[in-house]
Every structure is written in C-alpha cells, then in structure tokens.
Amino acid sequence: MPFREFSLIRRLSTYFYTRRRLRLALLLALPVGWLVVVYGGSLGSLLLNSFFRIDSFSGTIDRTPTLETWRQVFTDANMAVAGRTIGMATAVTIASVLIGFPLAYRIARFTSGRAKTALVLAVLIPLWSSYLVRVYAWKLLLASEGVAAWFFNVFGASSVLGWILSLPLIGGPSLSTSSLGQFLVFTYIWLPYMVLPMQAAVERLPESLLEASADLGASPATTFRRITWPLILPGVAAGSIFTFSLTLGDYIIPTIIGNSSPFIGLAIYSQQGVAGNLPLAAALAIIPVVVMGLYLTGARKLGAFEAL
Amino acid sequence: MSVAVEFNQVSKAFGTVKAADSVNLIIEDGEFFSMLGPSGSGKTTCLRLVAGFETPDSGHILLHGVDVSSLPPHARDVNTVFQDYALFPHMSVAENVEYGLKVKGVAPAERRTKVADALALVHLDSHAERRPSQLSGGQRQRVALARALINEPSVLLLDEPLGALDLKLRQTMQTELKNIQRQVGITFIFVTHDQEEALTMSDRIAVFNNGQIEQIGTPSEIYESPRNLFVAEFVGTSNVFDSGLAEQLLGSRDRFTVRPEKIRLGVAGECTVTGTITDLVYLGMYTRYRIDVQGIQLTVAEQNTESRLAMSSHAVGDEVQASWSKESCRLLA
Structure with a gap:
C-alpha cells in the first residue's frame, strides 16, 4: 500500500501519537467525568443535604446549615434500625461463609470438567432469574401454609417450628413474617456472591501446600487452621464485601418478607418518599456509606482486593 | 546397616496407567539413594508412596521395619522437599522452618534454637524474617530443605528439588546437598530425571521405566555395566551394535554397547x-x-x-x- 503521508487520519494519528497526555486525557474523560460528576457529585449533595433541616410547619427544606437532622439520626429508633440492618448483614455474611465454604472447596478441589461446569452453573443460574420473582417464591415457600411448614408437618415436627417461631428476636407468626425467614431469604439470594470468590481462592491454593503441611506433621484440622483458612481469607473477605453490602442496602426483602420492622434502606425510602424528609433520608443514607467504608478498610487489610 | 525403606511388591495404578508395578526395593540407612527415570516412569509416585500422599493398591511399604502403607502423611516419620518447594507464602522464612516443630508442640525456646541451627545449616541465618516471595529460587530451595530437616526425619524425600534452578546454581546445590547429607547422616531419597545429577550425588541409583525398576546399582555399575538397552540409552550415551555387527566383531550374535x-x-x-x-x-x-x-x-x-x-x-x-x-x-x- 502506498504511504499516504498527508491523509487526514494519518496526520491526526501522528498528532495524538506524539502527545501521550492528551491521548490519556481523552480516553479517561468519559469514565472520570462520570465518576466525579455524577457519582461523586451525588454523594456530595447527599452529604450537603444532611446538614439541612425540614421545616415541620411548612414541610419545606430550610437550607441553613444545622446539625439538627443528625441529632434525629442518633435517636434510639434510628439507631435500632441501623443496628438491626448491620446485625442482619453480619449474620447473612457468616451464614454465607459457613454454607459457601464446603461448596466452594468441593467445586475447586474435587471436581473437574463437566461436573465443575455443572456445579458452577448451579450456583450461577439463580442469578439469571429476576430477584423479585425469587423473593416472592420464597415468601410462598415460607408461608404458614407453605412448603416449609408442610415439611415440618410431614416429619411430625410442627411443634419444633412453633417453638422456633416463638423465640424472641427471630420469631414471628410464620416463617415468612419472621426475622428468621428474612435471614433465610437474604442468605439464599446473596450466597452465590460468596461462593464464587471463595472458589477462586481455593483454586489458587496449591495442593502441594496442604501436602507439605501434612508432611510436616499437621493433622487435617491443623492444616485447615494454619494454612487453608489464612490463605483463602482474602477470597472470603472479597465475598463478604458483596454479602455484607448487598444486605446492608437492600430494601425489597424486608418489605416482602418479615415483620415489617424497618431496615436502613426502608427507612431512607420512607423518609424521602412518604415523609418527604429529604435531609433525614440523606443523613440516614450516609450510615451505610460509613459502615461500608470501615468494612472495606478492614477487608483491604486482609488482602480482599487482590482476591477480587 | 539397617534397612530404612522397603518396598514389598508395591503396585499403584492411576486409571489404566501403572505408575508402580510390583516394585521391590530396599534402601539402607544413611544412603543417598536416587530414583532416576524419564517423566511418567513412576519414580515420583514411589516417592509419594513413601511420603503417604498416595496409598498402594497392593503390596507393603516398610519404614524401619514398620508397615506404614495405610498411615496418613502426618503420622509418618519422613519429610519431603517438594519440586515447587511448597513454602507457605503467608509465613516468614523462620515461621516456615518452625512449622513442623510448632504443630508437634515443641516448646518455644527449643524451637528458636533449632530454627537458628537449621537456618545456619543452609546459610540463610540473615534471611529469617523475609517472606518466601522475597527469596531467589536457590534460597527458597534451601528454606524447603531446612523446613524438612529440622524435624530430624528418619528419611528425607526430595522430589526433583533442583529442577527449577539454573545450571551453575544446580551444580553448587548438588555439592551442598551431598555435604548436608553427610553432615546429618539421614537417608536421602532423591527423585530426578537428570542422569548426570544422579551419577554425581548418589550412593546407589534405581533406574525407573514404566513403573518398574530396570536396574539398581552404584553410579559406576549403572554407567559402566548397563543391564539392558533402556538403561544403556537413558544413562549417558551408548553405541548399540545389533546382531549383525556383533557377529563380525565379537563372534556372537548378542547385542552389545560401547560408551x-x-x-x-x-x-x-x-x-x-x-x-x-x-x-x-x-x-x-x-x-x-x-x-x-x-x-x-x-x-x-x-x-x-x-x-x-x-x-x-x-x-x-x-x-x-x-x-x-x-x-x-x-x-x-
């Protein structure tokens, strides 16, 4: 092909080729603009709004800076909401680790080829169907006339179910209207996000390290405690970022399942929607941001970001 | 001399591949014994059978006269230096070396002195606090050696430990390994596919092929008097003369080789x-x-x-x- 020195495209490309910084700036303009303006800007306006207050008489927003809204956040009722949400996120994360580990270990260590693909698909497939459909399906499964109750009945264990539901804190009229039911659905919905990073972490763990540990005299339990667990911890931390943050921010499951005691997400939703108290909604929205900030700092220390 | 390791009709198959086929072998106490063979010849499987990572399909493995065929690795008095070293990445050099003593519940004070001794033995005293990732290949290899030797095993198993090192370093380590073995007096079983390495280091060599031992002998026996074509061609270079030339030269139709x-x-x-x-x-x-x-x-x-x-x-x-x-x-x- 002839060398077309003066074609426009060639001149343009020469121009950019010799200006690396300009090239980089153009390339990053859109994503950085998006992050800074749209995302960072919203967060900034959220923070700003939390220092305004609502005029209870007129219902309009008073834009003089005040700490009054933040005083409302730190009332017992709102702290209870935050505590309930963080407690649930913690419980769901722990349960996901306990259920996810054997599954992830099995997939990573003892299966290969088709069996591995099938198991990974089995973990992933629920994510392909609508989240709402799955939550409603669980509402039916857990209802007082649902499969779960029927199951207990078949095994003559209805009294066991009754006893569990009578417990304070986790109980309720039926599984679908109890905190326990909420916990079950949360765990089901977010479990895949824990299994996959854990599986990746176990895959990265060389078999020879486990053999070396056994070779040096460690029992299987000791090998797990001293070698396996510390080395897959970054993967566990990565998975827990998902299970923890997704539970923290969710407001659909607590609406559909459970005893309608509010979670942070629900509280924000009702403050900005029904109550029209935007400053309080903004202040409440800061809570998960702060909690996740602390959580991510901890996860970073465990090396979770290298495992993502 | 007493017997350190004995293979008694040991067989192990993976699917249809016979990795060890009725292997009989006696390794004396204090020997530097090499298992030499091409990849897939069964030498590594035999090593892993001694370590306990594999269990034999049939036959028995005896360690100092005791049948260990069905004991798990952590209950056997042998230690392994792995091909990829298998150092624990989340522990320092000293912690790696200390590991065996720690899991066996040895007192901290005793552990400290033994770790210091073991690191001195492999000339790594100044690297105790480093992570394995900060070490060169040769240094990692030494850590793996110290980590195994600190437990004073009755038999030390080495699975192609020099394979990943460059030529110069490999030759240095060969001499060093041999010296360490003389110093500690432990039986070494050394797996390698490098015939030169086996010849330089070993007291005796077993040549493996297709899960069977073709010949056992001292390096000079193996090199000077190969028993069959496989050994003659795998160890060193050989000129093989077929029956026709053999008859012309020696007056008999038996095939022969000349180095x-x-x-x-x-x-x-x-x-x-x-x-x-x-x-x-x-x-x-x-x-x-x-x-x-x-x-x-x-x-x-x-x-x-x-x-x-x-x-x-x-x-x-x-x-x-x-x-x-x-x-x-x-x-x-």
Whole structure:
C-alpha cells in the first residue's frame, strides 16, 4: 500500500501519537467525568443535604446549615434500625461463609470438567432469574401454609417450628413474617456472591501446600487452621464485601418478607418518599456509606482486593 | 546397616496407567539413594508412596521395619522437599522452618534454637524474617530443605528439588546437598530425571521405566555395566551394535554397547571398524564425532589432550578407523 503521508487520519494519528497526555486525557474523560460528576457529585449533595433541616410547619427544606437532622439520626429508633440492618448483614455474611465454604472447596478441589461446569452453573443460574420473582417464591415457600411448614408437618415436627417461631428476636407468626425467614431469604439470594470468590481462592491454593503441611506433621484440622483458612481469607473477605453490602442496602426483602420492622434502606425510602424528609433520608443514607467504608478498610487489610 | 525403606511388591495404578508395578526395593540407612527415570516412569509416585500422599493398591511399604502403607502423611516419620518447594507464602522464612516443630508442640525456646541451627545449616541465618516471595529460587530451595530437616526425619524425600534452578546454581546445590547429607547422616531419597545429577550425588541409583525398576546399582555399575538397552540409552550415551555387527566383531550374535569415550580414532584395536565422519562438534574438554559405520551412527568422544590435538585433524567426510577393546563391550540382556 502506498504511504499516504498527508491523509487526514494519518496526520491526526501522528498528532495524538506524539502527545501521550492528551491521548490519556481523552480516553479517561468519559469514565472520570462520570465518576466525579455524577457519582461523586451525588454523594456530595447527599452529604450537603444532611446538614439541612425540614421545616415541620411548612414541610419545606430550610437550607441553613444545622446539625439538627443528625441529632434525629442518633435517636434510639434510628439507631435500632441501623443496628438491626448491620446485625442482619453480619449474620447473612457468616451464614454465607459457613454454607459457601464446603461448596466452594468441593467445586475447586474435587471436581473437574463437566461436573465443575455443572456445579458452577448451579450456583450461577439463580442469578439469571429476576430477584423479585425469587423473593416472592420464597415468601410462598415460607408461608404458614407453605412448603416449609408442610415439611415440618410431614416429619411430625410442627411443634419444633412453633417453638422456633416463638423465640424472641427471630420469631414471628410464620416463617415468612419472621426475622428468621428474612435471614433465610437474604442468605439464599446473596450466597452465590460468596461462593464464587471463595472458589477462586481455593483454586489458587496449591495442593502441594496442604501436602507439605501434612508432611510436616499437621493433622487435617491443623492444616485447615494454619494454612487453608489464612490463605483463602482474602477470597472470603472479597465475598463478604458483596454479602455484607448487598444486605446492608437492600430494601425489597424486608418489605416482602418479615415483620415489617424497618431496615436502613426502608427507612431512607420512607423518609424521602412518604415523609418527604429529604435531609433525614440523606443523613440516614450516609450510615451505610460509613459502615461500608470501615468494612472495606478492614477487608483491604486482609488482602480482599487482590482476591477480587 | 539397617534397612530404612522397603518396598514389598508395591503396585499403584492411576486409571489404566501403572505408575508402580510390583516394585521391590530396599534402601539402607544413611544412603543417598536416587530414583532416576524419564517423566511418567513412576519414580515420583514411589516417592509419594513413601511420603503417604498416595496409598498402594497392593503390596507393603516398610519404614524401619514398620508397615506404614495405610498411615496418613502426618503420622509418618519422613519429610519431603517438594519440586515447587511448597513454602507457605503467608509465613516468614523462620515461621516456615518452625512449622513442623510448632504443630508437634515443641516448646518455644527449643524451637528458636533449632530454627537458628537449621537456618545456619543452609546459610540463610540473615534471611529469617523475609517472606518466601522475597527469596531467589536457590534460597527458597534451601528454606524447603531446612523446613524438612529440622524435624530430624528418619528419611528425607526430595522430589526433583533442583529442577527449577539454573545450571551453575544446580551444580553448587548438588555439592551442598551431598555435604548436608553427610553432615546429618539421614537417608536421602532423591527423585530426578537428570542422569548426570544422579551419577554425581548418589550412593546407589534405581533406574525407573514404566513403573518398574530396570536396574539398581552404584553410579559406576549403572554407567559402566548397563543391564539392558533402556538403561544403556537413558544413562549417558551408548553405541548399540545389533546382531549383525556383533557377529563380525565379537563372534556372537548378542547385542552389545560401547560408551563413546572408550572408542579411539585412527588406530586399530581388538575391535576395529571403518567409517565416514558425518559430524564433528568441538566441546572444549572433548570433541564429539559421529561416524557412519555400515549404516550405524557411532558416537565417539575424544578428549582434547595436547598430544591428541597436535597429531590429528579429522574433518567431516574423512574415512577413519575406530577401535576399542573387548573389555569395553557390554552385552545387553
């Protein structure tokens, strides 16, 4: 092909080729603009709004800076909401680790080829169907006339179910209207996000390290405690970022399942929607941001970001 | 001398592949014993059977007279130096070395002195607090060695431990390993596919092929008197003479081999052939010739002594006489 020195495209490309910084700036303009303006800007306006207050008489927003809204956040009722949400996120994360580990270990260590693909698909497939459909399906499964109750009945264990539901804190009229039911659905919905990073972490763990540990005299339990667990911890931390943050921010499951005691997400939703108290909604929205900030700092220390 | 390891009719198959096929083997206490063979010959499987990572399908493995065939690895008094070293990445060098003592519940004070001793033995005292990732290949290899030796095992298993090192470092480590073995007096079982390595380091060698042992012997027995074609060709270079030439030269139809360095060029001897030089490579210490003798490629290694260099100047295409003594012929089974 002839060398077309003066074609426009060639001149343009020469121009950019010799200006690396300009090239980089153009390339990053859109994503950085998006992050800074749209995302960072919203967060900034959220923070700003939390220092305004609502005029209870007129219902309009008073834009003089005040700490009054933040005083409302730190009332017992709102702290209870935050505590309930963080407690649930913690419980769901722990349960996901306990259920996810054997599954992830099995997939990573003892299966290969088709069996591995099938198991990974089995973990992933629920994510392909609508989240709402799955939550409603669980509402039916857990209802007082649902499969779960029927199951207990078949095994003559209805009294066991009754006893569990009578417990304070986790109980309720039926599984679908109890905190326990909420916990079950949360765990089901977010479990895949824990299994996959854990599986990746176990895959990265060389078999020879486990053999070396056994070779040096460690029992299987000791090998797990001293070698396996510390080395897959970054993967566990990565998975827990998902299970923890997704539970923290969710407001659909607590609406559909459970005893309608509010979670942070629900509280924000009702403050900005029904109550029209935007400053309080903004202040409440800061809570998960702060909690996740602390959580991510901890996860970073465990090396979770290298495992993502 | 007592017996350190005994294989008694040990077999192990993976699917249809027989990795160990009725292996019988006795390794003496304090020996530097090498298992030599190409990849897939079963040498590593035999090592893993001793360590306990595999259990035999049939037969028994005895450690100092005790049948350990069904004991898990952590209950066996042997330690392994792995091919990839298998150092724990989340622990420092000292913690890696300390691991075996720690899991066995040895008191901290005793652990500290032993770790210091073990690191001194492998010249890594100054690297105790580093992470394995901060070490070079040779240093990692030494950590793996110290980590295994600190437990004072009755047998140390080494699975191609020098395979990942460059040539110079490998030669240094060969000498060092041998010295350490003399110093500690522990039985070493050394798996390698490198015949030179096996010849330089071992007291005895077992040559593996297809899950079976082809020959067991000292390095000079293996090299000088290979029992069959496989050993002759796997260990060093051999010139194999088929029945036709054998009858001409020795008067019997049994196949035999001659090592390249036993053949002399340009002179007649007990066995003499004439051929054409097809290839000539100067290799410093010696020159390697390939000579076509009635369709057979003969390899000859001639040392470059001063007198040799002065008198001869063979070139490719030259017709040349090659000869050797009857003593250097080895009949093949």
